[in-house]
Amino acid sequence: MSAKTSPEAPLPVRSVLQMVAQWIGKLGTVWVEGQITELTARGGTVFMTLRDPVANVSARVTCARNVYESSLPRPVDGARVVVHVKADFWVNRGSFAFTAMEIRPVGVGELLARLERLRQVLAAEGVFNNDRKRRLPFLPGTVGLICGRDSAAERDVLENARRRWPAVRFKVEQVAVQGGLAVAEVTDALHRLDADREVDVIIVARGGGSLEDLLPFSDESLVRAVAACRTPVVSAIGHEQDSPLLDLVADLRASTPTDAAKKVVPDVGEQLALVHQLRDRGRRVMGGWLERELAWVNSVRSRPSLADPVREVERRAEQVDQLRERARRVLDHSLHRSSDGLEHLRARLVALSPAATLERGYAIVQRPSGEVVRKAAELAEGEALTVRFPDDRVGVEVTGL
Template structure:
């Protein structure tokens, strides 16, 4: 229809508004959720504004007094409600509003069920895993603080942190911490502090409140923004029993804003005491080590090898002399025993030698060819024989004679020297025969 309009043939405003009203009327009735603000009643009609819990969006709603009073409990400003509405467009004024057909308050049980479903969804994505949480810096130079305007949480964090470490610096972002604007302002402040290179840790602080007051800190948009921060985030929302989803995704959870100040900065008194303890401990360790080394050095210096080094050399010289004398005695004894053995063997050889037999008056009878004559009957009369004596030889001629066999007594064995130990001979020497 708009294609048929032109500057020469425009549509009347009433026609356009009627068309808008017709389009809106096609929407029909819908259920919507929001937070009530600007609640007022005039006559038989109740007027209120329904704000989106996350975005900065609102719409006017009119409800007959009977519909409003039929709601149990009766809703007030700030209450979360679900409203069955019918969109209306007034052509005469060109205004838009919803007409409430039924109002249902959102109970605590339903809110908790929604939060539990959101918690399970975010946990499945790994946003609450402990391995993705970062450690806080030991002594941050600048701390970012997100809190309400002139709130007690801001004073608790600043005063306790400066009492613990007076040199700490803060960058404070004051935002709405409840209501429809809380999520947007907190998310914007978080992004601003995260982009600041001087800020080393961010604290999100708020005092206690009801479940509805703390709902912005369980919003999915804010939780995902905290998970995406590069700067460590400390959550200090409500009291110990309060547990919004921001506590689960933050790197560190503090039970109260005062506890957050204790976790962010160290106590200068405690650190000085720790330094003194470590210094004393180091002094004791070094002193003990020096005492042990001095004791070892004194013990080493008192040893004879260092107290009188020449005495050790003399002792070693005495050992060398004793070993030399022992070696000399051992060698002399070995030579004496070998000499005695040699003398005994020599005596035995002399005693068993044919020359010794000849010295006792015997002679060896040989033929001119050198053959030894052993029996007289083997010699012919007139034969030349050689008599071998101890010192020389004698040639004789035999005469005929009658043969008479003679028994020769075996030669006496020389007496053995009992003082020596001659080696035993396996073969007994034979006595020489004489003619």
């Protein structure tokens, strides 16, 4: 088209719109899923708006009344449907719309099957694992609350939390909690609260509803946004029997908004009672320990060594004196025995001494070298010898053999 047109040779509007209509007509027929809003009927034609269940996107749809009435049950505002449509572009008005040829309501069974498939996929990725969930702070400074505008869930959370801990602070994000805008608004509010460093925990609250009403809280993008949050998230969607996927990914699930307030904020009365209880318990424990220690001290003080320490010293002194006297007696006895043994040994030595033999009239003949002569045959004539007596000695010479 750019090659065939120019400022000097432009195409008329009708030609451009006809080309757009031809290009759109090539799309053919498609099946589209969405939520019906603004349903009206005029004559033999039914007009409606088909809104995307997640994004803020919608398109106009027209259909013949017989096509609408042949769908059982008949769709109403807010119903989820699958529509077989053909894209049409109205050249005269320059507008785009779908023409419906068949409408099929999405039943609860099919919705549950889709949710189950999504749950299995997310579970396989570990999004619901308990090891990735975080503990809630004991006393959050600021609590982020995502809820509907002027909803009963908001009042339940605020009133019960402030009744339990009057000083608790809240940052409330009021958003759409059902319909086509719910997912986008809840996700945006979640990101804002998660980025706020003052917020210690986030509560997502809604006061129950039908399966279709709670579908936004099972949306995959919202579930992944909760899983990626830095701040712990508490899910308080619906009642005990309701179980959207947000309950599985949240760090803590509360059955109701009131239950969420009880789990996030401690009760000041209970905490004071616990403090008193622990203080009394500590007093009893310390009292028992002191009594045991005093009893031990008294038992130690009653022992003789501490009751009369001088007596123990005297007893030990008596033992020392007794041992010293005993040692003296043993040593004296040992010395006497050794002295007697020495006298006996000396008498024996004297008796066996050569000097004693000499005293009886004997003499010892020796050579000058000191060798004792035992036989006369060992001597030579003229050899000099020494004769030893008990008190003196004399030199002699051998004159004959």
